[in-house]
Amino acid sequence: MTPSAPAPHVDVATPERVALSLPVAGIGYRCLAWLVDASLLFFFWVALYFVVTLLVSDVLGAFQALSGLTQTLLAVGLFATQWLYWTLAEVFFHGQTPGKRALRIRVVREDGSPVGFFESAVRNLCRAVDFLPVLYATGCITMLLDSRHRRLGDLLAGTVLVREEAIDLDKYTQGAAPESPPPPVADPGVQRPLGAEDVELVLAFLARAPGLEPDVRRRLGARLVDRVGASLTDEERARVLQSQEATEAFLRTRAKAAH
Amino acid sequence: MAAPLPTFVTRRRPDWDALQSLLTRQRAGRLSLSELRTLDTLYRRAAADLARAQTFYPGTDAHRFLNQLCAQAYGAIYQPPRERWASTRDFFRRDFPATLRREARFVGVSAGLLVLGLLLGALVVTLEPRGAELLVPEGVRRYVAQGRMWTDDLLSVAPPNAVASGIATNNLTVTLFAFASGILLGVGPIFTLVNNGVLIGAVGALCYREGMTAGFLDFIAAHGPVELSIIVIAGGAGLMVGQALIDPGELPRAQALQSRGREAVKLVVGCAPFLAGIGMVEGFISPGHLFPTWAKVGLGLSLGALFWLYLLRAGRTDAGVARVDVPDAMASSRLR
Numbered sequence: 001m002t003p004s005a006p007a008p009h010v011d012v013a014t015p016e017r018v019a020l021s022l023p024v025a026g027i028g029y030r031c032l033a034w035l036v037d038a039s040l041l042f043f044f045w046v047a048l049y050f051v052v053t054l055l056v057s058d059v060l061g062a063f064q065a066l067s068g069l070t071q072t073l074l075a076v077g078l079f080a081t082q083w084l085y086w087t088l089a090e091v092f093f094h095g096q097t098p099g100k101r102a103l104r105i106r107v108v109r110e111d112g113s114p115v116g117f118f119e120s121a122v123r124n125l126c127r128a129v130d131f132l133p134v135l136y137a138t139g140c141i142t143m144l145l146d147s148r149h150r151r152l153g154d155l156l157a158g159t160v161l162v163r164e165e166a167i168d169l170d171k172y173t174q175g176a177a178p179e180s181p182p183p184p185v186a187d188p189g190v191q192r193p194l195g196a197e198d199v200e201l202v203l204a205f206l207a208r209a210p211g212l213e214p215d216v217r218r219r220l221g222a223r224l225v226d227r228v229g230a231s232l233t234d235e236e237r238a239r240v241l242q243s244q245e246a247t248e249a250f251l252r253t254r255a256k257a258a259h
Numbered sequence: 260m261a262a263p264l265p266t267f268v269t270r271r272r273p274d275w276d277a278l279q280s281l282l283t284r285q286r287a288g289r290l291s292l293s294e295l296r297t298l299d300t301l302y303r304r305a306a307a308d309l310a311r312a313q314t315f316y317p318g319t320d321a322h323r324f325l326n327q328l329c330a331q332a333y334g335a336i337y338q339p340p341r342e343r344w345a346s347t348r349d350f351f352r353r354d355f356p357a358t359l360r361r362e363a364r365f366v367g368v369s370a371g372l373l374v375l376g377l378l379l380g381a382l383v384v385t386l387e388p389r390g391a392e393l394l395v396p397e398g399v400r401r402y403v404a405q406g407r408m409w410t411d412d413l414l415s416v417a418p419p420n421a422v423a424s425g426i427a428t429n430n431l432t433v434t435l436f437a438f439a440s441g442i443l444l445g446v447g448p449i450f451t452l453v454n455n456g457v458l459i460g461a462v463g464a465l466c467y468r469e470g471m472t473a474g475f476l477d478f479i480a481a482h483g484p485v486e487l488s489i490i491v492i493a494g495g496a497g498l499m500v501g502q503a504l505i506d507p508g509e510l511p512r513a514q515a516l517q518s519r520g521r522e523a524v525k526l527v528v529g530c531a532p533f534l535a536g537i538g539m540v541e542g543f544i545s546p547g548h549l550f551p552t553w554a555k556v557g558l559g560l561s562l563g564a565l566f567w568l569y570l571l572r573a574g575r576t577d578a579g580v581a582r583v584d585v586p587d588a589m590a591s592s593r594l595r
Contacts, residue, residue: 012333016306018313020330079431080535094286094334114334122524128432128439129447152442156500158517164331167324169275172268196316199264256265 008148010160012112022112025105025161027143030151034136036099041085045078086124091117104164112162119157126153171207194254198228202255206248214244221247228254264316271308275328278305285335302332353574355529358522359492360571362499366526369494372449373487376456377463384464394461430486430541434534437494438527442516445501448494455490473552481555482541484563489530489537496523533566 012020089097095107095115107115107123130139130151139151148160194202205224209217225232225240225247232240240250262270278301284290285298309325316322359366383390391400433455440447459479466475500516500523507515544550544558 012330014306014329014333015337016303018306018310018329020309020326020333022326022330083435108334112330112333113337113339116339118521118524118528121528122520125435125524125527126439126442128435129442153439155513156442156516156520158513158520162330164327165323167320167327169268169272169321169324172265172321173272194263196264196319200316200319203265256263 010108010110010112010148010162020112022108022160022162023165024148025103025163026149027140029103029105029163030143030149030161031140033097033099033103033105036102037086037097038099040098041082044081083124086127087117087120090115090120090124100161104166105161106164107159108162110158110160115157115159119159122157123153123159126151126156129153168207171203194228199255202228202251206252206255209248218244218247221251224251264319264321267311267316268321271304274301274304275308275325277301278328278332282331282335298332299336302329302336305329305332350525351529351573355525356570356573356575358525359529362495362522362526365498365502366492366495369448369452369498370491372452372494373456373491376453376458377460378456379453380457380460380462381464382460383457384461384468388468391461391465394457395465400465430490430538431534434490434493434527434530437490438497438500438523441497441500441523442504443501444504445498448497448501451497452490452494477552477555478545480552480559481545481550481562482537482559484559485533485537485566486541488563488566489534492526492530496526499523499526537562 008024008026009021010024012022014020086097090107093101096105100106107120109115109119127139130136130142130153132138136151139153142151142155143149146155150160154160202224205220209221212220221244222241225237228251229237229240240246278298281290281294281298281301284294290298305325306329309322309329312319312322312325380394383394433451437448437451440451463472463475463479466472499519503515503519504512510518540558540562544555550558
């Protein structure tokens with residue numbers, strides 16, 4: 001691995017003898033996901049309240065007029081939504097509440113497998129403690145101290161939140177189609193092949209190039225040509241740097257050159 | 260020698276895309292058997308690609324993409340057995356009562372703590388009448404001073420009322436907290452249990468002193484036995500967690516916590532339906548004078564007896580089967 005990966009992650013050894021490493025979701029992702037979920041619950045109750053007020057004029061009076069059984073059912077129901085929402089969502093939507101889905105994070109066990117009912121129940125029951133004294137103060141402190149950003153509930157349940165990134169592979173394949181501009185350098189294959197790191201750098205540049213300022217685009221292109229085209233003669237270099245198209249065509253050929 | 264990265268990606272990408280779309284459909288739960296086999300094959304290919312990427316293209320986007328893809332497929336393929344309705348039935352018929360009997364020590368200690376609190380509260384109020392000012396919530400005291408029950412005109416377990424009456428009406432919160440606070444080194448359940456014991460003891464003693472024992476019993480009798488049992492069980496579950504944290508035995512602390520937490524939460528989950536049921540009794544039968552006191556006492560005692568009969572007897576006949584079954588189920592979820 002390159003030394004550029006100190007971000008917290010969970011290592012999983014698969015039976016296929018390939019190590020997986022799952023990136024862990026930090027406190028920011030988790031707070032945002034909670035905020036989404038909490039607002040969903042809040043607006044659910046607000047909407048319900050408004051519907052009820054539309055139907056009944058005197059809500060408090062109507063509530064007191066209800067029988068004891070109905071009142072109890074209502075209270076238990078309210079309580080249950082607050083607690084069951086999390087667990088049911090996590091169990092039925094593969095570790096994602098709506099908020100987590102929006103943030104693209106997911107609850108998994110520490111070995112990378114999906115959460116079951118009991119794990120989810122543990123981590124969500126522990127909200128009562130993580131919430132103490134106000135607004136998840138305990139949970140946040142634990143998350144800051146823990147290397148994998150787990151709150152107390154996660155520690156007890158053996159779960160972690162992993163992040164799913166949107167990774168675009170198009171940058172590797174998109175260059176394949178426009179092969180039309182002939183390589184300006186006679187035979188780039190002769191040159192020293194590029195390492196994966198340089199290929200990544202060049203491809204990242206080519207993917208971003210259309211969105212860059214012309215000035216910046218030319219300057220970055222030139223710097224990359226210097227980096228990957230060390231063996232160019234002065235004449236060839238001038239030809240490559242002549243136009244933007246030539247520069248980028250050269251870089252593309254260079255990235256695709258066989259090792 | 261390794262192919263250049265773009266060539267590698269271009270060549271292998273159709274398989275990855277196919278795997279991704281299969282995974283999406285797997286999440287939705289619509290896969291035929293042949294597709295399932297394809298999923299397996301594609302996952303193994305992707306794992307091989309990941310190994311290749313780890314060697315030749317570390318730190319690139321392609322590597323991270325494969326890592327994520329394989330992680331998702333791994334989660335889909337190596338799933339622990341799903342809990343279904345049959346296993347829910349099994350849980351209540353065998354697993355929950357068996358777990359409770361296995362962890363009877365903790366439930367016993369928990370009960371002891373609650374009784375200690377009860378005695379303490381009652382003793383303080385009996386010996387030192389002004390102690391009631393300290394231990395009994397103001398709202399309740401005012402009602403008792405007027406010779407009325409605080410439940411006479413407030414007929415619900417809605418939160419504001421629960422705070423005011425302060426006894427077991429906030430049972431749901433107390434139960435959850437008694438378990439969850441176990442992670443605070445077990446101090447949480449001890450505090451919750453003793454605190455609630457003191458409260459009930461003090462209110463009871465106060466009612467006795469003011470000659471309202473009948474009213475107090477009338478309110479508490481129908482739901483009290485089962486409700487206090489549930490709080491005691493949840494407290495026991497909390498103590499289990501605390502014990503795992505303080506004395507993890509031969510396991511690393513984190514692992515002990517997880518395996519004990521899994522056992523402990525069974526007690527709480529098992530109690531949940533009973534808690535909801537007894538909440539109904541508390542809201543519907545306990546307050547008011549719809550039912551005579553003797554009926555409430557009878558109901559409360561028989562409900563309590565039934566509850567404990569269930570806990571102590573259920574699934575006992577096929578104990579041998581359970582003993583063989585449980586390690587099996589655990590093994591299949593551990594050894595993947």
